[in-house]
Amino acid sequence: MSDQIPMQDSTAPKSSIRAKIQAMGGFLTNMVLPNIGAFIAWGLLTALFIESGWLPNEHLAELVGPTITFLLPLLLAYTGGWMVGGRRGAVMGSIGAIGLIIGSDIPMFLGAMLIGPLGGLIIKKFDNLLHNRIPAGFEMIVNNFSIGILGFFLMLLSYTTIGPIIQAANEGVTVAIEALVATGFLPLLSLINEPAKVLFLNNVIDQGIYYPLGLQQSLEVGQSIYFVVASNPGPGLGLLLAYTFFGNKIARRTAPGAIVIHFFGGIHELYFPYVLMKPLTILGVIAGGMAGIATFQLFDAGLVAGPSPGSIFAYLALTPRGNFTGIILGVIAATVVSFIVTSIILRLDRRTEDDEKGLMESIDKSKQMKQEGKQAMGTTAAAGSTSATGPINKIAFACDAGAGSSAMGATTFRKKMQKADVEGIECKHYRIEDIPRDSDIIVVHKNLADRARMSYEDYEIIPIDNYIGDPKLEELLERLKDS
Template sequence: MSTQTATTQNSVSKPSIRAKIQAMGGFLTNMVLPNIGAFIAWGILTALFIPTGWIPNEYLAEMVGPTIIYLLPLLLAYTGGRMVGGQRGAVMGSIGAIGLIVGSDIPMFLGAMIIGPLGGWVIKRFDKLLENKIRAGFEMVINNFSIGILGFLLLLLSYTVVGPVIEAANVSVTVAIQALVATGFLPLLSLINEPAKVLFLNNVIDQGIYYPLGMQETLNVGKSIFFTVASNPGPGLGLLLAFTFFGNKIARRTAPGAIIIHFLGGIHELYFPYVLMKPLTIIGMIAGAMSGIATFQLFDAGLVAGPSPGSIFAYLALTPKGNFVGIILGVLVATVVSFLVTSLILKLDRKSDDEDALTESIEKSKTMKSEGKQILNASTDVVGRKAVNKISFACDAGAGSSALGATTFRKKLQKENIEGIEVKHYRIEDVPKDSDIIVVHKNLLDRTKLSFKDNEIITIENYIGDPKLEELLDELKER
C-alpha cells in the first residue's frame, strides 16, 4: 500500500491521455450498462432456442436475428443520444442508428455507440444556437421540424458514410483477431488486456471491442470466445488468493473480502490496487489470463453474451449447452496459474511492503491534525475545516467499486453516530458539482479533474479499508 497521506488534489494540470481514454471507456460503459438486461435477454433467447440450444425451437428462434440487428443497436444509440442531448438527443440518435442498421450486414453496436452521441450533440448544439431566439408560440413547430430535418440528414449520413466506414473497420479487426484464433495465438491478447485493465481501461476493451465482436460471432455460431478474453474472473481470483496467503499484513487482511466481491460479485476493480501495489504481479495476471484463453480454445468454449458484471455466476448463466466443462476449466486453470506465479513473485520479494512506513505515516498524520496544523501541499490530502455535507464516491461506471465504497463508508458513519452527511456513488462525470469531497481511485484522478478542477478530491488505492478513508473518518469524528 502507498505510504502517502491523504491529499487535496486541487491543482490544475493537463489531463493525461490515459485519463481521456478512461473517460471514453466510462462513456461507452454508461451506454451499455443500462441495456445489459436486454443483452442478457438476447443471450438467454439464443442459448435456449437456436438449433444448438438447450430446447431448440425454430419458431421462437426467429426472434434472435431481429433482436440483435435492430433492438440492441437502437437501445445503445437511444441511450448514447440521451446522455448527450436529453430526450431530443435520444430521438436523434435512434434515427441515425436506423441508417446504420439498414445499410450494413453486421450488428451495428460500435456504429450505434458513435451515431447515438453524435445525434445528441448535433441537436444539443442546434438548440443552443436558437436559445432565447424562438418567438412565443412557435416552440413546438421548430422543435419538431428541427429534429425531423436534422434527423433526416443524419439518417442519410449514417446510411451512406458512417455505416460503410464502421463495417470496413469491423471487417479489418475481425480478420486480424480471427487470424490469431486460427493460428492459436489468441492468448497473446492478454499482453494488452491485463495491463490495460489495471489502468482502468477494462471497459474500453470489453464494451468497445470484444462485446461487438462476440455478439456478431454468437449470431452466426451461437457462442463466442471473445466474451471471455478480458472478463475471466479466474486470474483476479488467483492473484487475490496469493495475497491472502503470502502478502503483507494489510493485504492478508483485505484480500479475502476482495475475493468475495470480485469473484462472486463480478467487480474486478477490487484487485487492481493489489497489482498496482506490486507491479510485477501483472506477470501472474498475464500468465493466468493466457492459460485461461488457451483452455477455452482447447475445449472450443464460449459464452452467449457478455458477462456483466464479470462474476462466476454470470459466466455460468451465460454458458451454452455443452460448454460448461470448458468454461469452468478455463476459469480454474487461470486461477491456479495466476496464484502460482503471483505467489512466487511475493515470496521472492519479502520486503516490508512499506507496512511500517504506512503505520508511521498514519500516526504522524493524526498527530499533526490533533495539533491543528493544516497540511495543504501537493502530496497531502487533509480535509479542510469547512463543513462537510456531501461525500461522493466515484468510479468508472458508478455502479461497481464506488457503490461498494459508498455503502461501506456510510455504514461506518452510522456506527460512529455521525449524521447529516450524504454519501452516494456516481459515475465520475455525474458527480454533483456541490460535492464537498469526491473520493476516487488514484488512477482515476486525472479523469476526475477533467470535470472537477475546484472540488476537494481524495485519492485512494482500495475502496475497502484504505488508510485515507480511515483518516477521513477520524477527521469527521473530531468535528
C-alpha cells in the same frame, strides 16, 4: 522548486491522455450499462432456443435475429444520444442508427455507439444556436421539424456513407483478430488486456471491441470466445488468493473480503490496487489470463453474451449447452496459474521492514508515478486537494460507471459512519461525470483521480488505493468524528 517543474511538465501529457482514454471508456460503459438487461435477455434467448440451445424452438428462435439487429443497437444509440443531448438527442441518435442498421449486413453496435452521441451533439448544437431566437408560438413546430429535417439527413448519411465505413472498419478488425485466433496466439491478448484493466482502461477494450465482435460471432455460431478474453475472473482470483497466503499483514487481512466481492460480485476493480502495490505481480495476472484463454480455445468454449458484471454467476448463467467444462476449466486454469506466479513473486519479494511501512512505501511509489495529479491540483503537495474548511454534508464516491467499486465503497463507508455514530452526512456513489456539484468531498481510486480533477479541480478529492480498509478512508472517518 525548479527541479519539480520539468518533471510535472513531462508527465502531464501522459496524465491527460490516460484520463481522456478512461473518460472515453466510461462513456462507452455508460451507454452499455443501462442496457445490460436487454443484452442478457438476448443471451438467454440464444442459449435456450437456437438449434444448439438448451430448449431448441424454431418459432421462439425467430426473436434472436431481430433483437440483436434492431433492438440492441437502437437502445445503444438512444442512450448515447440521451447522454449528449437529452431526450431530443436520444431521438436523433435513434433516427441516425436506423440508417446504419438497414444499410449493413452485421449488427451495428460500434456504429450505434458512434451515431447515437453524434445525433445528440448535432441537435444540442442546433438548440444552442436557436436559444432565445424562436418567435413565441413557434416553439413546437421548430422543435419537431428540426429533429425531423436534421434526422432525415443524418439517416441518409448513415445509410450511404457512415454505415459502409464502419462496416469496413469492423470487418478489418474482425479479420485481424480472427487471424490471431487462427495462429493460436489469441492468449497474447492478455498482454494488452490485463495492464489495461489495472489502469482502468478495460471498458475501452470490452465495450468498444470485444463485446461488439462477440455479439456478432454469437449471432452466427451461438457463442463467442471474445466475451471471455478480458472478463475472466480467474486471474484476479488467483492474485488475491496469493496475497491472502503470502502478502503482508494488511493484504492478508483485506484480500479475503476482496475475493468475495471480485469473484462472486463481479467487481474486478477490487484486485487492481494489489497489483499496483507490487507492479511485478502484473505478470501473474497476465500469465493467468493467457492460461484461461488457451483453455477456452482448447475446449472451443465461449459465452452467448457479455458477462456484466464479470461474476462467476454471470459466467455460468451465460454459458451455452456443452460449454460448461471448458468455461469452468478456463477459470480454474487462470486462477491456478495466476496464483502460482504471483505467489512466487511475493515469496521472492519478502521484506523485513514493518508491513505497514512497506505498504506506505509502495503507495508513495505510486504517487511518484502520478506526479501529473499534483500538477492538476496546482500544488506540489501530496496527491489530493486541500481539506474542506466548512462543514461536510455530502461525500461522493465515484468510479468509471458509478455502479461497481464506488457503490461498494459508499455502502461500506456508510456502515462505518453508522457504527461511529456519525450522522447527517450523505454518502452516495456516482459515475465521475455525474458527481453532484454540491459535494464536499469526492473519493475515487487514485488511477481515476486525474480524470476527476478534469471536471472538479476545485473540489477536495481523496485518491485511495483500496476500497476496503484504505488508510485515507480511516483518516476521513476520524475527521468526521471530530467535526
